[in-house]
Amino acid sequence: METKKISIFLFLSLIFIGASYIHYHIPKKSIFLAPDAYIYGEVNDTVLVRIYWIGTDSKEYALIKDSNLNIVGLDDFATLKKAGIKETIKYHDPAIKELTFGIYLTLNKTGTYESNVTLIIENKKKNYHKELNMKWIFEISPKQRHPLKITDMIDLEIGFFDKNVSPECIFAVKNIGTQPLTVLGIQYNLSSLQIDGIAYVNATNLSEIENDTKEIGFPAEGLTLKPNESKVIIVHFKEGDFRYPRKPAVIRFKISYRTKDGFYAIPLVYTYEIVPIPTPAQLTE
Known part of the structure; x- marks a missing residue:
């Protein structure tokens, strides 16, 4: 009888262990999220572009975390100022890991440049080498002082987007000059994103916006701001469909405005990113 009890216990234990293995075992899989980008800026600006790795392979995670980063294809219109690797996203599933590559670029000279750039991720000690290709467009203007200032903005939308989601880039502008000026609109060059409409709200920063805050359609003639408004x-x-595997997009908008002296443009303070990421099911299927 005792032997039978032990056999039953062992059998049930094996079933439990097997069920646990089936539940927790995740096939090793990883993906890189490398964005296409349009960046408007001024000479000597520093801009940030982020690239992501998400996966379940702990060995690759360790290799990448200890890798060096370099970019080929920037020519001389921009240079790599610094690059870092760290974790910024947390999945509820501990088996899923994430690394963010922060790429800081310095804009060097005026003009419009379109290039296919390659990010090289390399760990020579472990013989690891990975190349990611992206299309980046830069429009660079001379450095100048502006009476228009960007005072607040959302710089990142990342997550498991629904099928018909409509991302929004939200930023605050202020007239810090002594004369009225008119914000004419925004410009960018990235065909994968199409604007549905532009609006404004009577608020000084994003924290003042509530769910019932009324949006007003952006005037065709532009939005005029009085001094200090x-x-x-x-x-x-x-x-x-902004769900994964849609390619991430990075934009630093060109904000055009008019004063009594002429027409000008100013970049957003930060790059604005839309990053669809895979769900746990997409990583483990």
Whole structure:
């Protein structure tokens, strides 16, 4: 009888262990999220572009975390100022790991440049080498002082997007000059994102916006700001399938405005990113 009890115990234990293995075992899989980008800036600006690795392979995670980063294809219009690797996203599943590559670039000279750039991830000690290809467009203007200032903005939308989500780039502008000026609109060159409409709200920063805050359509003639006046501008992108595996996008908008002296443009303070990431099911299927 005792032997039978032991046999039953062992049998049930094996079933439990097997069930646990089936539940917790995740096939090793990893993906890189490398964005196409449009960046408007001024000479000597530093801009940040982020690239992501998400996976379940702990060996590759360790290799990448100890790797060096370099970019080929920037020519001389921009240079790599610094690059770092760290974790910024946490999945609830501890088996899924993430690394963010922070790429800081210095803009060197004026002009418009379109290039296919390659990020090289290399760990020579462990013989690891990975190359990621991206299309980046830069428009660089001379450095100048502006009466228009970007005072607040959302710089990142990342997550498991729904099928018909419509991302929004939201930023606050302020007239810090002594004369009225008119914000004419935004410009960018990235065909993968289409604008559905632009609006503004009567607020000085993003924290003042509530769910019932009324949006006002952006005037066709532009949005005029008196000295020391602020508004929050909302750029609505067209509804589309922003779910993974849609390619991430990075934009640093060109904000055009007019004063009594002429027409000008200023870049957003930060790059704005839309990054669809895979769900745990997509990483483990």
